[in-house]
Amino acid sequence: MQNLSIKAALLSLLAITSTLSPHAPLKVAILASGSGSNAEAIWRYFEQPEHKGIIEPAVLICNRKSAKVFERAQRHGVPAVWLPAKVFRSMTSEQKEARRKEYAQEMIATLKEHGVTPDNGLVCGAGFMVIIHADFLDHFHNRVISIHPTLLPSFAGDTGIDDAWKYGVTVSGPTVHIVDEGMDTGPIIAQNPFIKQPNDTREIFEQKTHQAEWQLYPWVIEHIALGHMHVVDKSDEGGPARCVVMPEMPPAIQA
Numbered sequence: 194m195q196n197l198s199i200k201a202a203l204l205s206l207l208a209i210t211s212t213l214s215p216h217a218p219l220k221v222a223i224l225a226s227g228s229g230s231n232a233e234a235i236w237r238y239f240e241q242p243e244h245k246g247i248i249e250p251a252v253l254i255c256n257r258k259s260a261k262v263f264e265r266a267q268r269h270g271v272p273a274v275w276l277p278a279k280v281f282r283s284m285t286s287e288q289k290e291a292r293r294k295e296y297a298q299e300m301i302a303t304l305k306e307h308g309v310t311p312d313n314g315l316v317c318g319a320g321f322m323v324i325i326h327a328d329f330l331d332h333f334h335n336r337v338i339s340i341h342p343t344l345l346p347s348f349a350g351d352t353g354i355d356d357a358w359k360y361g362v363t364v365s366g367p368t369v370h371i372v373d374e375g376m377d378t379g380p381i382i383a384q385n386p387f388i389k390q391p392n393d394t395r396e397i398f399e400q401k402t403h404q405a406e407w408q409l410y411p412w413v414i415e416h417i418a419l420g421h422m423h424v425v426d427k428s429d430e431g432g433p434a435r436c437v438v439m440p441e442m443p444p445a446i447q448a
């Protein structure tokens with residue numbers, strides 16, 4: 194009898210502790226410039242009861258005032274900041290460099306105001322059409338990630354979906370990677386491939402790409418929030434010097 198009540202007490206204690214996350218929620222900032230479907234997929238995912246409390250959607254930074262992502266942020270109650278980049282084609286390269294450096298400091302300050310620091314936060318690019326200065330990447334070392342719609346290193350650049358389609362690939366899918374100074378060149382965190390069926394139209398191909406993105410990005414962020422991502426040096430095995438190790442494969446691959 195006494196054993197039973199001890200067991201019951203232990204079970205209820207377990208029930209309470211299992212609802213408490215062992216980690217403080219990761220403060221997630223989103224950088225976006227356009228529609229914001231990835232941003233919304235992330236906010237929506239972490240609103241679900243089974244994922245709630247794992248991250249805190251701390252802030253959206255967007256450089257375009259009229260971007261649709263602002264409406265989405267408002268719908269999800271996420272603080273949003275318009276931060277115009279003000280880098281113009283007419284500038285000299287020195288002026289562009291100086292402005293990008295300044296913008297990096299503006300972003301760091303904005304993130305700090307919203308409680309996002311390199312110790313507690315993660316910065317997630319999702320269609321952010323601004324070149325990020327190295328000062329920002331150094332400050333948030335290994336804490337700035339981004340999503341690209343193709344299987345990198347194939348079809349890097351702004352027109353990835355179109356390039357992959359025109360090339361005639363039969364497998365495609367998004368990549369989430371750590372941002373470095375190059376164009377879509379940072380260490381790969383995870384990829385989510387899908388098959389392009391023979392009858393898939395261009396529209397279906399794009400739809401499959403976005404669905405794979407919306408599935409992949411929250412999954413990656415959740416693993417990072419739970420402390421599952423490690424960046425290790427695999428160069429002595431002939432691998433990359435900055436290699437991301439994740440504990441499992443993304444959902445679509447497991448299925």
Ligand code: GRF
Binds near residue numbers: 227229231232340
């Ligand atoms: C996505 O396809 C992403 O891979 C790329 O930009 C697009 C952003 O779309 N970097 P959205 O604004 O999230 O809808």
